Amino acid sequence: QTVVTQEPSFSVSPGGTVTLTCGLSSGSVSTSYYPSWYQHTPGQTPRTLIYNTNTRSSGVPDRFSGSILGSKAALTITGAQADDESTYYCVLYMSSGIWVFGGGTKLTVL
């Protein structure tokens, strides 16, 4: 069974830049997996940030960007703000009607 891997936690200073990654237990992530990224704070509705590797969803500030870095998908947050503190999930489309979420990265801004 394919596992989508993410860093369990990450820390960034206010105003700093952080890159979160999304990999596969076996193989490399490519654009054909249509990587997407979501922000989810407990008690709130998940928010779509990035789709199709690097396209920002409507209303998402350009501080958030997506890319492929080496063998992984990546979400970069520049100029981190206090309200960026949340859990970030990547999702990969495995084809044949299966989507797999990563375990999420809990981002702390301090």
Place this chain on the structure above:
Amino acid sequence: QVQVVESGGGVVQPGRSLRLSCATSGFAFGNYGMHWVRQAPGKGLEWVSLVWHDGGKKYYADSVKGRFTISRDNSNNVVYLQMNSLRDEDTAIYYCAVWFGQYEYFEHWGQGTLVTVSS
């Protein structure tokens, strides 16, 4: 404005059934597939199921296959998740989201409905 509102959650005993609803408005519902995604307590998000725009195809995560059934009513802009043979591990907040199939992603999430499976 797009609205997605889940309902039907509650406390149910193991082995029993529950049906969740997801009412939508503000977009051409009949043109979009719809997903269910869940989050168990202390865990991450987990994809559960997808139904195509016309109900013609349905997909399920292995964890729910054979027990859950997704369906939709395009006349009333509602998608359902019929959950049978519920287990403790099905305890979660269940979210509904719109499927943007061109790029295989989720958009317009609901606020979720809590299902607790407990004796």
